[in-house]
Amino acid sequence: MSISFHLNSIFILSSSITLILCIQTQSHTSPYINLPSTTYRSKPKPNPITISVTDYGATGDGIHYDTVSIQSAINDCSSAGGGRVVFPPGKYLTQTVFLKTGVVLEVQKNATVLGGTKMEDYPAEQSRWYVVLAEDAEDVGITGGGEINGQGFEFVVRFDEKKNVMVSWNETGACFGDECRPRLIGFVRCRNVRVWDVHLNQPAxxxxxxxxxxxxxxxxMSIYGDFNTPNNDGIDIDDSNNTVITRCNINTGDDAICPKTYDGPLYNLTATDSWIRTKSSAIKxxxxxxxxxxxxxxDNITIVDSHRGLGLQIRDGGNVSDITFSNINITTRxxxxxxxxxxxxxxxxxxxRNATAKTGSISNLLFVNITATSENGVFLSGSKHGGLSNIKFLNVDFNYKRWTSYDDGLVDYRPGCQGLVNRSSAGFMMEHIEGLEVENVNIRWFGDRVRKWNNPLDFRPSSVDNISLINFHSNSYRQ
Incomplete structure (x- = not known):
């Protein structure tokens, strides 16, 4: 193990490598961060048309299904070269509708598209269970200032403040597991997608x-999902490239922004200027x-009341590199x-994930200008066959205190791996790391409960190499 400290003083509290590190803070100018252009590029459409779903017979009463009228309007709009399909004020109950090339749904203010709550409201294939679905389409979008609502409460079997028990359609044989419920909006193999000025509510x-x-x-745009409902993720980005998310408000029970790689790589994702609240991970x-x-x-994201702030859960052999988290304010509990x-x-x-899974790697992570108030510390964990490397923290303030009554002293490796493991809490918990740089980092401990933590730094020496600490502070305060 090689550790390089650039400090005025180091005080060793115990033989378990517990450190209190004190140093005068030095000013440091954060690096300039280049944001990609957020200009939406779409092919110009000659003479785009506007079609109202009411002209096709939609009632908008929230009782009778308007699926046929909505789909007919979409089909005709696409066939005519593209344009907007308008939902005037009202409530439009529908089965799955398919968005086609060149069509933008304009759900106007005081208009709501309501997803059906019965399994027969959705296609036979579980992969197509969405209220609105675009497949292999180009130049598509949703806007208008109105709402698309999945009626998530209709899928609750038992309300529970800890976690609601939800409907599962696996008993029919249509799917497996306990997450067999429809999604709200899906874009599958699409190009030039734009979603803006719309409220997405209560996904099942x-x-x-x-x-x-x-x-x-x-x-x-905004996303709202019930805080006690599992699996109602905000935005899931699978195998998709060149994605920009900005000026969004996401308040939901499960993960808020969640990139995934099932069948291909994910490149060039930017999320900025947003507000997130979740009972799970804000970014995962x-x-x-x-x-x-x-x-x-x-960049420039506020995270409040979340169970986890910035998370990377790599379980299936994929590699992660060149990720920046900057100008983020976090509160976790x-x-x-x-x-x-x-x-x-x-x-x-x-x-x-399990005995048959490959182990991936994570490298070149930058955390810059981060402020956090949390009930637990930072957790960095590689594995014996796929570690973490080249991780940098720059200009970071962590404020630790307890305000809930839940037990601490547990490390959460889920899914797979080791599950929940007993381990003393610390400001930074680290294992299986090659190359960690910490510069201008302050840790403040508030209250007697947090002061009982063992140490600001807790690492397993045999699995940690090349750590550089520059201007690292740790201070305790009574409340």
Whole structure:
């Protein structure tokens, strides 16, 4: 193990490598961060048309299905070369509708598209269970200031403040597991996608899902999912490239922004200027991680009341590199342990999902200008066959205190790996790391409960190499 300290003083508290590090803070100018252009590029359409679903017979009464009218309007709009399909104020109950090339759905203010709640409201294939679905389409979008609502409460079998028990259609043989519910909106193998100025509410399962898409722009919109409902993710980005998310408000029970790689790599994702609240991870890479993640930027984001702030859960052999988290304000707290997460502001892990899974790697991570108030510390964990390397923390402030009554002292490796493991809490918990640089980092401990933690740094010496600490502070305060 090689450790390089650039400090004025080091005080060793015990033989278990417990350190209190004191140094005068030096000013440091953060590096300039280049954001990609957020200009939406779409092919200009000659003479785009506007069609109202009411002209095709939609009642908008929220009782009778308007599926046929909506789909007919979409089909005719696409066949005419593209344009907008308008939903005037009203409530439009529908089965799955298929968005076609060149069509933008304009759900106007005081208009709501309601997803059906019966299994027969959705296609036979579980992979196509969405209220709105675009497949192999170009130049498509959703806007208008209105709402698309999945009626998620209708899928609750039993309400529970810890975690709701949800409907599962696996008893029919249509699917397996306990997550057999429809998603809200899906874009599958699409190009030039734009979603803006729309409210996505109460998904029964995932809310906005991108699958193998290219050139997607999501901005100035909101997502709301019940805080006690599992699996109602905000935005899931699967195997998709060149994605921009900006000026979004996401308030939901499960992961808020979740890149995944099931069948291909994920490149060039930027998420900026957004507000997130979730009972799970605010930003989570994985856990589906069979292919590469590269070139991701998360900047100017506020995270509140979450169970985990910034998370990487690499479980399936894919490699992660060149990821930047910058200008992020985080508040994390404990919830019931049935939810993954233990209040970590930052959580970076790579380990095999099971005995047959490959082990991926994580390298070249930058955390710059991060402020956090949390009930637990940072957790960085590689594995024996796939470690973490070249991780840098620059200009970071961590404030640790306890305000809930949930038990601490647990490390959460889920899914797979080791599950929940007893381990003393610390400011930084580290294992299987090659190359960690910490510069201008402050840790503040508030209250007697947090002061009982063993140490600001907890690492397993045999698995940690090349650590550089520059201007690292740790101070305790009574409350």
């Amino acid at each position: 399962y995932w809310c906005l899902h991108l699958v193998q898409c290219d050139n997607t722009y999501i901005h100035d 890479l994985g856990s589906a991680s069979w292919f590469e993640f590269k070139g991701l930027l998360f 404990y919830y019931d342990p049935s939810w993954w997460g233990r209040a970590e502001p930052i959580y970076v892990t790579t380990c095999p």
